Amino acid sequence: MSFKNLLVYRFEEPIKDSLSTVEEKLSEKPLTACLTQEMESVGWLPVFKEGKQYVEKINNALFFRLGIEQKILPNSAVKTAVDKKIEEKDLKHVSRSEMKELHELVTNELLPHALVNRHSILAYIDLEKNWLVVDASSTKKASLVTSHLRKTLGSLPIVPLTPENSVNAALTHWALHGIQSDVLSMLDEIELKEVKDEGGNAKFKGVALNSKEVQDPLKEGWQVTKVMLEYDEQISFSMSGDFIFKRLKFLERFEENLESEDDPLLQIQAELYLAIDLYRRVVQNVYDLTNSAK
Structure with missing residues (x-):
């Protein structure tokens, strides 16, 4: 049940609703089946298939799940x-x-005869960091959650968590000069773009970043548009100019910290508990390093 993406918003003021209030408000707007003449239905689902709670508090974070039913009509x-x-x-x-x-x-x-597809989007409110984190690879997809959450709670004073410095500029600086970090490193998967009208693009995978093939375009002014990063040998992810953490993958060092539970629900909760701490460190670390890149 780990997240595949992290799209982060920052609350402009701390959320005032209690856990019970958020649970009550979400439970009043559950997902219902599409009506005969409806193309789409949106509503909240229990966080875990095995449970009934619309909000689960884990490691000072409130998890919830938005459900979407859509008619398939090509x-x-x-x-x-x-x-x-x-x-x-x-x-x-x-x-x-x-x-x-x-x-x-x-x-x-x-x-009335169209097939129906149901999917869901997981998200959580981090009470410690004052963040809203959505498992979405685009702002368009995340907006399904934010707009429905705003309607449900009555207000949602959030803004995207984006560094002051250009993310692409920071990624380019790191590719040229290295990252001044003991925990964050670049992997051998990178995309470059020539900064001019109708400029070229280049993708490298399995090619060392300090190789001539990668470094020559960078020295000529090409910019990094996407790169794979690794944090503390625990998680890898893709980063580009939109500051959305994509293609998240736990690595062996993280999985070694997981204890096996007989109850599947307890296993999920234990994984999320550790994941929350890791997500906090990853997002904050990349945010700070991006702002400090020269």
């Missing part, structure tokens, strides 16, 4: 049905307004 299927309608009605010239009406008619006919 554009190609709608277009085919519209074309059939046109043939059936023997329409020779279809105006824009008539085409719009046909699309709406066909969509309404197909919706």
Whole structure:
């Protein structure tokens, strides 16, 4: 149940709702099945499949899960049905307004029979760091959580946690001069972009960062746009200019600290307890180093 991504927001003021209040508010807006003519339904789910709680407090963090149900209605299927309608009605010239009406008619006919896909997004409020952390690889996906959480709680005074310095500039500096850190290191997977109109791109994997292939473009002014990083030999992740921690992967050193539990729920909670501490250190460390890069 570990996070695949960390997209972090900072609360502009500490959250005032208690655990019981947040639990109550979320439980009042659960995910319900899509109605016959609905394309999408959004609501809260219990944090763990094995549990019933809409909020779980672990290591001073409040975990919650947003559920999304979406009808699968491909554009190609709608277009085919519209074309059939046109043939059936023997329409020779279809105006824009008539085409719009046909699309709406066909969509309404197909919706009740469309397949439904359900997925969820895990997130937590870190009471210690005053952060909201979403397992999302883009702000668009994260906005599903933030907008629904704002509606549920009544307010959500957050701003993205982004360094003052350019992230890409910091990544480029590290690739050229190394990272002044005992815990953070760059791995041999990097993407570069030529900083000019219609500039080139280059991707390297398994090629040493101090090699001529990587260093020559950097010395010519190319910029790092994405790189794999490793923190304290415990976790690896991808970092780019949006300051979203992606492709998170626990490493052997972290897994060695996990104790085996007979109860699957206790196992998940134990992993999340340790993960929270690690996420706090990783995000803060990369944030501080980015701001200190010259």
